[in-house]
Amino acid sequence: MLKCRSLRRWFVVVVIFPLFTGCSDEQAGTQPEIVATVGERVITAREFQLNYEFGFSSLKKAPDRKLSYLDSMIDELILSTEGYRLGLDKTDRVQNLEARLLQELLVEELLRVEVSETITVSDEEIRGAIAGSKVRWKFRYWTETDLGAADRIYKLMQEQGYENVVAERLAREEIRRDPADFETDYMTWLETPPELLEAIKDLQIGELSGPIALDNVYYLIEMIDIRREALAEFDYDQTHDRYKQILYQRKLKAATSHYVTGFMTAKNVVVKGEPFQILVEALEEWKLQNDSSGTFSEAIEVAGDAEPALQKLNRNSGKVLISFAGGRWSMKEFIEKI
Structure with a gap:
């Protein structure tokens, strides 16, 4: 079965991606090529291509990597279909996880449109980076x-x-x-x-x-x-793509930081010092428990005298942690969102 992050990528491909493409197969008047059918649901060639490109390399280690990856997608589709049959998609837990996942996807899409797509790396910059590496x-x-x-x-x-x-x-x-x-x-x-x-x-x-x-x-x-060191044309040919990616990632990191800072400044986001410290101490105490069976929220709810930091957070969960233009979040509301 594909892992959690792969599930996210699957959701991007089959739900979000079509909303942002200019023309679907149906709009073009052609039928999508189907590579697998599971009950009433299908996996199209385009869906497989996009999912495979963004998928984990660990799922591509079989001799026939594409067939193995398709098998994983089919397994996931079979299991998710069974989940729908059992009505698990209507449970509070799945509904909450879906809402959080959608928020993450919206943030990713926002950064893609507002930041990633604005970044360019010129050939002159690449040649300069390769020369600098010498x-x-x-x-x-x-x-x-x-x-x-x-x-x-x-x-x-x-x-x-x-x-x-x-x-x-x-x-x-x-x-x-x-x-x-x-x-x-x-x-x-x-x-x-x-x-x-x-x-x-x-x-x-x-x-x-x-x-x-x-x-x-x-x-x-x-x-x-x-x-x-001496520099030859061979160095440019062999390392061009690598340095293009390095420059792109550096520009992306700087541009994302600049965009987020500007966005947050306009929203007048303020993190309250005392509640933040309470939250940090509770997280540290929870981490030291080495108990991976429960969630942070559950640990807060059942905290006893042996967990003073978690207990303190429980008592003060209603205090405002973050304020911003048009609203605020208590510590409890913030924890529910993470």
């Missing part, structure tokens, strides 16, 4: 959590040198650390966070950067070495 650099770094402190260390390093300043500061620590712990291996742009890459890409060997903000700390970086 440049590797090695650097050493120091971090500070405060910008003021980072500025002071930067000035000291300019006067006394990176090595002397780091050695002096490490000597003050109770737990001794080796300066080599603050050196990287040789890296390309693929292993370097984009924010850091932008700041160090023009550094020369021996040159020191100013404070670079990344992940709530400030980096001071001194370039140790830069290596450049």
Whole structure:
């Protein structure tokens, strides 16, 4: 039987996808090609093609991968038909799961239309990425959590040198650390966070950067070495598709973050600190129970004195966790949606 995520993909193919295609087989005046029939239900060639393309690779390991995958789809259709016969589609649990699944699909479709379809990767960008992969650099770094402190260390390093300043500061620590712990291996742009890459890409060997903000700390970086490899047309031909996908995924991640941030800002979404902390502590306590037989909601309902965090969440479940333009969610409402 196909797994849960495969079920989601199946739902996308047979329910959501037709709503967004410009022309169906019936509209074109042709009958869809049927590859399997289960009772009154059918699997068309188009449905199989789309499902197979997005399906798990683990379902494609048999010698005849397509036939094996079709068998899995037929098994799923047989079981789902039996579920309909028994009226399981009318149960509260299935109705709730279907509603949540539809919400997820709507979000996926929204991001596909508003974000994914707007992203393009030019051949020039691909060639630049491949050329960049032939440049590797090695650097050493120091971090500070405060910008003021980072500025002071930067000035000291300019006067006394990176090595002397780091050695002096490490000597003050109770737990001794080796300066080599603050050196990287040789890296390309693929292993370097984009924010850091932008700041160090023009550094020369021996040159020191100013404070670079990344992940709530400030980096001071001194370039140790830069290596450049020869680039041939063969490299472009062999790695073109790989780097196109890498660039696409990076752009998609950045664009999705930008879109979601803009959307949430317009909605004036506010997460309440105290209820959020209650929720976090309850989740941590539930996770430590190592009991996978029940749901988080069930654990909250039956929490006793041995689960103080879950019990506290149960008492405060009516408190507002999230407010937004036009509404709000209590912790209970939020938990019901996840």
